[in-house]
Amino acid sequence: MRPASRQWLRPSVRPLRGEQTSVDTSTSPPVLVTGTTGRHGSTGAHVAARLRSEGRQVRVLARRHSERTKQLQAMGAEVVTGDLHRRETITHALDGVRLAYFTYPIDAGVVSAAANYAAAVQESGAEVRTVVLSMGPAHPAHLSDRGKDQWLAEEILRWAGLDVLVLRVAAAFHENLHVLHGPSVRERRVIRNCFGDARVSWINGKDAGELAVSALLHPERFDGPVCYPPGADEASHADIAAMITDATGRPVRFEDIDRTGWRQDLLDLAATDPTGVINADMADHISAVGWSIRDRGPTRPADREEVRRLIGHEPVSLGEFIARSRDAFLDGGTAAETDGAGGTQDVQDSTATMQASRTGSQNTSAGVGAAGR
Numbered sequence: 001m002r003p004a005s006r007q008w009l010r011p012s013v014r015p016l017r018g019e020q021t022s023v024d025t026s027t028s029p030p031v032l033v034t035g036t037t038g039r040h041g042s043t044g045a046h047v048a049a050r051l052r053s054e055g056r057q058v059r060v061l062a063r064r065h066s067e068r069t070k071q072l073q074a075m076g077a078e079v080v081t082g083d084l085h086r087r088e089t090i091t092h093a094l095d096g097v098r099l100a101y102f103t104y105p106i107d108a109g110v111v112s113a114a115a116n117y118a119a120a121v122q123e124s125g126a127e128v129r130t131v132v133l134s135m136g137p138a139h140p141a142h143l144s145d146r147g148k149d150q151w152l153a154e155e156i157l158r159w160a161g162l163d164v165l166v167l168r169v170a171a172a173f174h175e176n177l178h179v180l181h182g183p184s185v186r187e188r189r190v191i192r193n194c195f196g197d198a199r200v201s202w203i204n205g206k207d208a209g210e211l212a213v214s215a216l217l218h219p220e221r222f223d224g225p226v227c228y229p230p231g232a233d234e235a236s237h238a239d240i241a242a243m244i245t246d247a248t249g250r251p252v253r254f255e256d257i258d259r260t261g262w263r264q265d266l267l268d269l270a271a272t273d274p275t276g277v278i279n280a281d282m283a284d285h286i287s288a289v290g291w292s293i294r295d296r297g298p299t300r301p302a303d304r305e306e307v308r309r310l311i312g313h314e315p316v317s318l319g320e321f322i323a324r325s326r327d328a329f330l331d332g333g334t335a336a337e338t339d340g341a342g343g344t345q346d347v348q349d350s351t352a353t354m355q356a357s358r359t360g361s362q363n364t365s366a367g368v369g370a371a372g373r
């Protein structure tokens with residue numbers, strides 16, 4: 001069962017008092033968006049769709065053409081093939097760009113990606129303001145090597161003199177529950193990890209995308225160049241097991257294991273994961289983050305009011321996410337069948353919105369926004 005899809009296309013980012021709104025979107029330069037074919041938080045797909053629904057020109061950088069890029073093209077985005085590890089492909093994609101969204105998956109290679117991106121911006125001579133999606137663990141002394149790498153990648157962007165606004169989102173994505181725990185909940189009715197009874201801060205991947213859209217269009221809302229947007233809710237994994245139990249009507253329990261045990265679980269999952277979302281670096285990273293939060297608590301407590309201020313509307317709650325994607329926790333379900341992962345629904349919604357506005361229908365982005373609120 002698919003959820004009511006329109007609810008996921010969030011309303012326009014409403015300008016707050018005193019904010020600049022007068023941009024001629026029909027002639028403005030394209031916004032470069034990376035990471036639009038993701039299968040974890042899928043923030044790039046959401047950013048591209050939302051910018052199109054705002055009437056912005058969008059150019060996406062994708063490694064290959066696919067059904068996903070066809071959908072992006074159908075909503076009016078320009079698709080350029082390229083790779084963040086190949087500088088010359090990025091230089092090409094930057095032609096005429098003044099605003100960009102940089103994201104990289106939880107995987108090895110972010111330092112090289114940032115270095116190539118910085119070199120391409122310098123080579124192109126363009127004055128590009130770049131919004132970087134990062135994470136709370138981006139720190140030179142974090143237990144996670146990916147956290148250390150992310151910090152170094154951001155240093156490189158700064159050393160290169162780029163105009164960056166770094167969003168170290170200090171919360172876990174709701175979608176982690178599908179990606180990391182969906183299979184064990186479906187098959188064995190258990191969530192196993194090393195967070196212990198720590199209360200984790202949570203945010204929806206789409207709201208992380210909304211933070212990026214706000215940072216692109218309304219940078220004055222952020223106290224950058226490096227900031228730590230909080231999550232919208234806090235819950236332990238035992239709380240979440242109880243919420244999934246309520247949503248599905250099937251008992252789900254939480255099992256506390258150590259860091260090594262969870263890392264091994266994730267490696268086993270990676271070996272059998274048909275989607276390829278989970279990788280060995282992610283297993284190292286997430287188990288280190290779990291162990292760190294268990295010990296020291298989240299980077300920043302959740303602050304729903306602050307998320308609302310930053311994105312200009314109500315964030316998706318954890319309870320809403322679990323209820324809407326309950327099928328992903330039931331036998332035969334997968335995250336991709338729900339709107340909880342993949343970003344495809346965003347793109348489809350945005351395509352429908354763009355087509356409707358072209359044909360003069362009432363179903364404009366404002367209309368969708370009102371329905372989604």
Ligand SMILES: NC(=O)c1ccc[n+]([C@@H]2O[C@H](COP(=O)([O-])OP(=O)(O)OC[C@H]3O[C@@H](n4cnc5c(N)ncnc54)[C@H](OP(=O)(O)O)[C@@H]3O)[C@@H](O)[C@H]2O)c1
Pocket residue numbers: 034035036037038039040041042043044061062063064082083084085103104105106113133134135136169170171172173176205
């Ligand atoms: N998960 C969490 O709990 C969490 C929390 C806070 C912050 N974050 C941050 O969120 C970010 C990840 O964002 P996300 O969830 O939107 O990512 P995602 O869904 O995993 O998508 C990653 C995208 O990057 C693309 N990509 C991978 N390698 C590339 C390359 N060499 N060149 C160009 N594109 C490449 C992928 O394309 P392909 O389709 O070609 O693979 C895909 O489109 C990370 O920085 C992470 O720190 C995550």
